[in-house]
Amino acid sequence: MRCGVVVFPGSNCDHDVYHVLKHVLDQEVLFLWHGDADLRDCQLVVLPGGFSYGDYLRAGAMAVHSPILEEVRRHAESGGQVLGICNGFQILLETGLLDGAMRRNRSLRFECRDVYLRVERDDLPFTSDYDQGQVLRMPIAHAEGSYIGSEEMLDELEESSRVVFRYVTPDGADATGEDEERWNVNGSARAIAGVCNEAGNVLGMMPHPERCAEQVFGNVDGLAVFAAVAGAGARGLGVLS
Amino acid sequence: MAVKARITVYPRPEILDPQGKAITGALGRLGFGQVTDVRAGKSFEIELSKKGRNVEKVLAQMCEQLLANTLIEDYSVELLDGGAKK
Amino acid sequence: MAVKARITVYPRPEILDPQGKAITGALGRLGFGQVTDVRAGKSFEIELSKKGRNVEKVLAQMCEQLLANTLIEDYSVELLDGGAKK
C-alpha cells in the first residue's frame, strides 16, 4: 500500500513510523511535507507524534492550519484512511475530524512508560488483526493526553462504538479505585486511549504502536495496527502470538 | 494607529481544571489556607498594526480559530487603551 | 466575605517568549497579518474565603512564592468586584 507520513516542522516520530511501514512491513512510504497541499496518491495517511509547532498554546493547535491538513480532511471525508498517533491524535481532535479534546495529564507532567490497552473494536481497518478484548502493552510519551469531552459527547461516542482502545490493568480489567491512577496514567475520561470517527476510517490514539513493532524491543504488540491497515497481514508475518 | 488587546482564555466552568486544583493545594501548603479555589487560564497580549473597524470581531476570530479550543475553553477580549500604553 | 482576584503573569519584556513568537507566526499564517506581536502569559482566578486587611499584599506574596517566576516574569494583581462576580 502507498503510505504517507506527514512531516510538520516539529514532528519527531515521523522516521519511526516510516521505519515500521517501510522496513518492517515492506510498504511503499513517502514523507508528506506540511506545506504542500498534496497527498501524492497515498491511501494511508499517518499524522505522527512529536511537537508539530512546538506544541505552544495547545498541542496540535497550530498544525491544523497547515496546507496539507485541508487535503487530509478531504481524504478522510472521502473514506481514505487516516491514522493519528499522539500529536497526530491531538491534531485530529483540533481539526474536528475526531471528537473530543486533550488536557494536560493528571500529574501535570510528561509521562513516558508502558501502559495496557484493551482493544474495544476489531472491525476497523486498523484493528482487524487484533481480537476484541485483547490486551496490548504499549508505550505512551506525552504531556497532554488526558482525553476529555462533554458527558453527552462521551455517551454518544460509547453508543456509536467509537472508543477503539481503553486504558486497562495488565489483565484487561477496567482500572478502578487505586488502580485507576496507576493505569489510566493521564486521567482520560472513561479511560479512553483511542477513538475513531463514525465511518471508522480515521483513528486517533495516544500510545505509540510504532515503538513496539519489532522483536528487538521485546514487544511487537503495536505492529498489527500498521500491518492490518496496510493489508500486510501481521498474522501472516507470524509476529502475533 | 496601532492597537493593543488582551485575550483571556479559561477552561469552561464545568471542565475539571487539574492545574487550578494543584495550585489551590500548593497555596494551601504554603500557608495560604484562605484560598478556596483557583482557576488557571491563559492570557495573551496582542499588538495589531492598525485599528480597522471590526477589531473586536477580528480578535474573536483569532480566538475561535486558534487561541481557544471552544469545546473546553471560554475566551474574553478586552481592548487596552489605544496603543498609548507601553 | 469572600473575595475574588485575578492575577496575570507575563514574561518580562526583555525575555524571549517562544510561545508568543510561535503564536505571532501562526496568526500570520492564518491571515491575521496585522498582528505584529503577541506575548503569552498566564491568568489565575483566585477565590479567597475572607477579605482580610492586606488581601493585595497576600496575593502579591502568592505570586512571589509560587505563581510567578520573578526572575523572568512580571505579575499584576487585580481585585474583582467583591465576590459578586461569577
Added chain:
Amino acid sequence: MSAAQEPAVNQRLAVTMGLNKEEYVRIRELLGRKPTYTELGITAALWSEHCSYKSSKVYLQEFPTQGEHVLQGPGENAGIVDIGNGWVAAFKMESHNHPSFIEPYQGAATGVGGILRDVFTMGARPIACLDSLRFGAIDAPRMKHLIDGVVRGIGDYGNCVGIPTVGGETGFHSGYDNNILVNAFALGVARRERIFNAVASGPGNPLLYAGSRTGRDGIHGATMASESFGAESESKRPTVQVGDPFTEKVLLEACLAVMRTDAVVAVQDMGAAGLTSSAFEMADRGGTGLRLDLDRVPLREKGLSPYEIMLSESQERMLLVARRGREEEVARIFERWGLEVSEIGEVTEDGMARIKAGRKEVANLPIAPLGKNAPMYRRPVEAPKDLSKRQAPPEVPQPDDLAGTLEGLLGTPELGDKSWIWRQYDHTVRTNTVIGPGGDAAVLLLKGTPSGLALTSDVNPVYCSLDPSSGGSQAVAEAVRNLACVGAEPIGLTDCLNFGNPEDPTISWQFRECVHGMAAACEALDVPVISGNVSFYNETEGKSIPPTPTVAMVGLIPDLASLPVAHFTNSGDRVLLLGEDYGEFGGSAYLRLLHGVEQGRPPKVDLRAEERLADLLRFLAFEGILRTAHDLSEGGLAIALAEATIDGGLGADLAVDIDPVRLFSETQARAIVAVAPHDVERIMEEATEFEVPITELGSVGGDRLKVRCDGATLDAQVEDLYRSWSTALPRALDF
C-alpha cells in the same frame, strides 16, 4: 547604549570583567594600545576560565586521546569515534550548573539545547542524551523546587526536540546544597563521510547567521561591566536565558540538510560567549581571520551595543561559513524550515578579527593570541590539611537487622528508584532504545546493523572527596564495568569535571589528582578521552562542592542477540559472584546513609582486576551465556542483589561465606551474574581462564531474597524491597 556612553577602559574595568592585572597588561601589549570597550569584553570572555581552560589545560594533557576508534579527539565541538559499518558517533558532555541553580527549568533546558547543538554542529544527528544530576539534601532550602525545575527543563526540551534521554545518574549530598550540578550529554550519529568540522576556511567565504534573533540574554555576570553601567541598563540584561526547543528542532533539521549539500564549509553554534567564541574559534582553527558587520546581526530588540551583540548568549543560534556564491541555496533550506539567515561578515586571510558597527570599527583583534595562545596557568597546589584525618579508618558498626538495613538503604533517595525522574523524559522516541534508564548501561540499536551502542555515566563524589586520585580512577572503572555488563567494549569517553575555585590550592590539588587518577584508568582500560568540559568555581560562600569528575562512556556491542539484563529473569538460574571482597567501607553508602559517617579511604581501584572482569563479562555476554549481569557499586552486594530481584519480581535463595556486614562492602571490580544451571561449569572454567575469582551463591526463584551469611541471614520479601525502593524518591519529594 551608544559608544559614547561606554565606560572608560582601564584596569579597574578589566578586573570587573574578570581579567586580572597581568592579563590586562598582556592584551595592551598585544595590541600595542589600549583596547576598546568591546575589545576588552571580547578578550575577557575568550580568556575566561570557561572558554580558555586556562587553569585546567596543563593537566588535561595527561588524558590519552588516541585509540583505534578515534576520528576526532578533544578540541572540536564534540569528539568522534568510528562505530563500524560506515557510521561514526559524535558525543560530548557539558555542565550547566550555575544557570540551573539560578533558574532550574531554563538552566537545565538550555543545557540540553547547548549540548545538542555541539553534536549536530559536527554533522551528526543526535540520537540520545544522558543527564548526570547532583542535588543537595532534599530538605535543603529550595531543593525540591530545583529538582522539579531541572527535571522538567531537561524533559521538556529533549522531548520536544525528539531526542530520547536514555540514562543518567542522580545523586544527593549536602555538599551541593548551594551549588547543584547539571551535566548534560548528547550523542549523535553520522555517515563517516559526512563529518563536519568547525574550521573557517576559504577567505572571501561569507559568514552566515541562522536561528533565533539576538537579545540581551545571559551577558555574563563575570564579564559584566562596572557600576558605571547604572542600575537601569543592568536590569535590562536578563542573566537567565530562555530556551525554545521548537526552534532548536528546526535549526537541527535545517543544519543537517545544509550540511548534506556542499554549500557550507563550517558550522558552529553560538554557545558560551555567543558570537564571540563561535567566530573566533572557527577562525582560530582555520588559521584565518574574519570581518563582521554587527549592523547585520538580527536583533530581538533595538539598541543593543556592539559589546552586547558580541557577548549575548541568546539560544538556538548558529554561525555558518558558506561557499561564496552558494548563499542562496543555504538560505532556501533554512527558509523551508521557517528560519532566517543573514550574511554578517566574511572569512579573511590575515588572522585578525575586524568588527564593525555603523561606520565605526569597534574591534580589531589578533585571533590566535586570544584563542589557541590564551594564557595558561599552573596554579599552586596543596593537599587539604584534614586529609589524613578524613582518611582514617572508620568504625564499621554491625547491622542488627539485615533485611531492615537493606530496606533502609533502598528507601533513601540516593539508592531508591529514579523512575520518577526518567519517566518525565521521553526515552523511547526514535525507536532505538533497547535498554532505557534503569539498567547498568543504556543500550541503543544501530538500525540496519546487528550491533548496538551502550552508554553510561558515573562518578562517586564521596570517594573523590576522600581520595581524588582513586575516585577519578573509580569513575572510569565503574563506567567500564557498567558497559561490560551489557557486553559492550568501551570506545571513548567524555567528561565533565566539576570543581570549586581553582585559585584555591586545595581545589587545584583535587583537580590534578582526579585527572591523574582518571588518566591512569583510561590508559589501563584502554579508553580514550575524546571530548569534555571543565566547570570550576562551583562554590558558594567559600564552600566548595565535592570534587565531581563525571564520566560518560560509550561502548560498542557487536551483536545485540545475546544481551544480558540487570535483573533476574528465570527461576532456577544459578547466581554467581565475580570478583573478591576486601571488606571496604571508606566513603560507603552504608556508613554515609545509615550512620552519617563519611570517612576512610575509598575502595582500592585495582585496574588489572577491573580489566580482567570486564574482559570476562564481555566474553560471556558475547557467547550468550549470561542471562543476568549487574555490577556492584554503592551499597555493595546487598544492593546489587536487591536490584536484581526487584525489577523482575523474582527472588533468590543464596549463601555466602562472609561476615554479614560485608554484604554492604563496596570493594570494586565485582559483578553478579545469573546463568542457566547447565552453564555453571562453563562459566567457572572461563572465570578461571580470565583469572577472575568466582563464587557460586545459589539459585533464582521464589518471592523472597534470602542470603545466608556467617551467623545471620538476610531474608526479605521482594515485594517489601520493591515498596521501599520505588517509593523512596516520591516520598522524599512529597509533590
